[in-house]
Structures are given as C-alpha cells and as structure tokens.
Amino acid sequence: MEKVLHKGFRYDTVPENYVFPPGERQKKLKASNKSIPVIDLAGQTHDEIVNQILEAGKHLGIFQVVNHGMGSDVMSEMMRVSKEFFNLPFDERAIHYSEDLYKPVRLFTSTGVHDIVHFWRDCLRMSIYPVEDFKQYWPENPSNLKDAVENYAHGLRKLSTTVLGLVAEGLGLHRNYFDGDLSGEPMVSHINFYPPCPDPSLTLGLAKHCDPGLITLLLQGNVSGLQILHNDEWIAVDPVPDAIVVNYGHQMEIVSNGMLKGVNHREITNVEQSRMSIATFIQPSKEGLIAPAEALHWEKNQPIYKPFYYREYFGNYVANLGDKDKSVEPFLVKCA
Numbered sequence: 425m426e427k428v429l430h431k432g433f434r435y436d437t438v439p440e441n442y443v444f445p446p447g448e449r450q451k452k453l454k455a456s457n458k459s460i461p462v463i464d465l466a467g468q469t470h471d472e473i474v475n476q477i478l479e480a481g482k483h484l485g486i487f488q489v490v491n492h493g494m495g496s497d498v499m500s501e502m503m504r505v506s507k508e509f510f511n512l513p514f515d516e517r518a519i520h521y522s523e524d525l526y527k528p529v530r531l532f533t534s535t536g537v538h539d540i541v542h543f544w545r546d547c548l549r550m551s552i553y554p555v556e557d558f559k560q561y562w563p564e565n566p567s568n569l570k571d572a573v574e575n576y577a578h579g580l581r582k583l584s585t586t587v588l589g590l591v592a593e594g595l596g597l598h599r600n601y602f603d604g605d606l607s608g609e610p611m612v613s614h615i616n617f618y619p620p621c622p623d624p625s626l627t628l629g630l631a632k633h634c635d636p637g638l639i640t641l642l643l644q645g646n647v648s649g650l651q652i653l654h655n656d657e658w659i660a661v662d663p664v665p666d667a668i669v670v671n672y673g674h675q676m677e678i679v680s681n682g683m684l685k686g687v688n689h690r691e692i693t694n695v696e697q698s699r700m701s702i703a704t705f706i707q708p709s710k711e712g713l714i715a716p717a718e719a720l721h722w723e724k725n726q727p728i729y730k731p732f733y734y735r736e737y738f739g740n741y742v743a744n745l746g747d748k749d750k751s752v753e754p755f756l757v758k759c760a
C-alpha cells in the first residue's frame with residue numbers, strides 16, 4: 425500500500441515518484457490577480473442570469489454560483505464526512521484501494537492509471553447517482569458518509585439540471601436540450617485530497633487538463649489550489665463560501681459548435697495546509713451521439729465537428745491524458 429500518498433504523517437521531502445524531472449516542472453505556480461465571475465442564482469432577473477452564464481462560457485469556461493438552492497448544511501456535511509474519510513486510520517481507508525477502473529468506489533493516488541510521475545493527490549472516486557444503483561457500494565465508514573453522499577447527490581443532480589437548462593436557454597436551444605443521453609452517464613464524484621507538500625515547485629496536484637464531459641460541479645473547501653488557463657495566463661479559482669464552481673467540459677464546447685469553451689485547468693500544491701475538493705462530472709452516456717446542435721451551425725457557417733459516440737471520444741481522452749486538441753482531432757471537420 426505504498427501506492428497511496430496520504431499515510432497520516434506530514435512529508436519532509438517529496439518522495440521520488442512524485443518529483444517531476446527538471447524540464448517538466450511548472451515555471452509559474454503563481455496565478456494572476458484576475459477573478460472568476462460569481463453568479464447569484466437568486467438575486468437577479470432570469471435574463472441576467474442566463475446572460476452571465478453564457479458570457480462566462482464564451483470567455484473563461486468557468487464560473488461560480490451562489491444562492492443555488494443546495495443547502496449549506498448539505499455541502500458542509502459532505503465536506504465533513506469526506507475529511508473524516510481521509511482522516512481514518514490508514515488501514516481502514518486502504519480497503520478501498522483498487523486498480524480496477526470499473527469499480528463504483530475506489531481509492532487511488534494521482535490519476536489511478538500507470539503514470540510515470542505521480543500527481544500529489546489521493547482520490548476517492550465514487551459513482552453517486554442514481555443513488556439506488558450505487559449506495560450499496562459506498563464506504564460504511566465514517567458512519568454518516570452514506571447519508572451525506574445521498575443528500576449531496578440529489579442536490580447536485582437538481583443543480584446540474586438547472587444549470588444545463590440555463591445554458592441551453594442561453595444558446596437558444598430548448599430548455600431540455602441536455603436531458604437524456606447528453607447527460608445520461610451515472611454521476612461520478614472525485615473526492616480529492618491534496619496533502620501539504622514540502623516543495624510545491626517539484627510537484628503538481630493535477631496537470632493541465634480539460635474535463636471530458638458537459639459540465640463539472642465542484643465543491644472546494646477554503647484552501648486555494650485550482651487554477652484555469654486563459655490567454656496563456658493562470659488564474660486562481662479562489663474559494664467563495666457556499667459556492668459551487670461550474671466548469672464547462674469539452675463536450676459543451678463541441679455541442680455549442682465552439683461557442684462555449686471547455687476550460688483547461690490544473691491544481692497546485694501548498695506547503696502549509698491540506699486541500700480537499702469534490703468534483704462531480706456530468707457526462708453523456710457512453711453510447712450517446714455527440715454533434716454540434718444544428719441550431720448553432722450558423723455561428724461558424726458549418727458544424728466544426730463530425731458526429732461521434734462519446735465512447736469514441738472518451739477512449740482518445742484517456743489515451744491523450746486529457747489533452748483537448750489531441751482528443752478531438754479525429755472528429756474535426758477539415759476545411760478543403
């Protein structure tokens with residue numbers, strides 16, 4: 425079980441398999457002081473909300489929502505049980521360790537696949553929705569975890585439907601456009617734990633990637649670490665109390681025919697504190713057919729992607745470690 429990073433003690437040095445070779449280290453860990461839009465879902469008119477969500481998608485590919493309808497008790501309980509899980513004695517956590525990618529609950533370090541240099545994070549990956557399909561697999565310990573995850577899963581499903589409805593409206597599509605296959609994959613959460621790192625210049629929590637699906641809903645605690653790439657500049661997504669971060673995934677860029685941007689992001693480590701985040705992915709069904717919405721072809725005069733099954737894209741995504749350009753390359757309509 426040396427395979428898990430967090431063993432319950434603080435590292436004095438970075439273990440060798442987490443150290444990036446000099447040429448691959450990040451030259452710049454500090455972010456610019458630009459900020460990410462915070463959209464109040466209760467305090468303004470419907471049209472203002474739709475417009476802000478669309479603008480955030482066109483420019484940055486990310487925003488945060490507040491007053492979004494999820495109770496702060498549901499979010500704080502989810503955070504609390506997640507922290508409790510990572511504070512369990514090592515042996516109790518370790519029973520969930522698995523290299524079987526198809527297990528509905530598994531603990532792993534880094535990306536969980538065979539990477540040469542590991543990223544500085546452990547992850548408890550859980551399928552969380554539909555609740556009745558997966559609850560039986562969730563950890564029994566800590567004892568309140570199942571109830572917390574169940575409440576969180578229901579709240580988050582509702583929020584994702586709301587957000588996707590608003591995005592669809594903004595794009596001029598039917599409110600239910602993203603229902604069905606386009607958001608039909610069971611919801612998966614990554615409960616990420618980034619222990620304090622003795623030398624952040626040698627490591628990364630996660631390298632630059634774009635999430636593959638439609639949107640990702642992220643609950644982060646009060647420690648910064650997430651950064652997005654915009655016009656060659658890293659911008660920090662600083663925690664806002666009770667907010668949920670919404671980032672647009674690559675399928676949203678494709679379905680919107682390039683109008684909305686799937687955001688590239690990374691996670692950096694820090695010396696003093698551990699960081700926790702819970703990322704939940706809204707993705708198309710693996711057999712779902714993806715194509716730019718017909719109503720949006722006019723934007724670029726033609727669709728810029730050919731139709732494909734999500735499973736075909738996903739295979740490329742895994743093989744190319746989350747690189748947007750390489751993952752989508754076979755599906756681009758090439759101009760003559």
Ligand SMILES: O=C(O)CCC(=O)C(=O)O
Binds near residue numbers: 616630644649650703
């Ligand atoms: O830790 C975070 O803030 C986000 C994690 C993330 O990007 C991911 O799990 O895809």
Ligand SMILES: [Fe+2]
Binds near residue numbers: 633634635689703
């Ligand atoms: Fe991500």
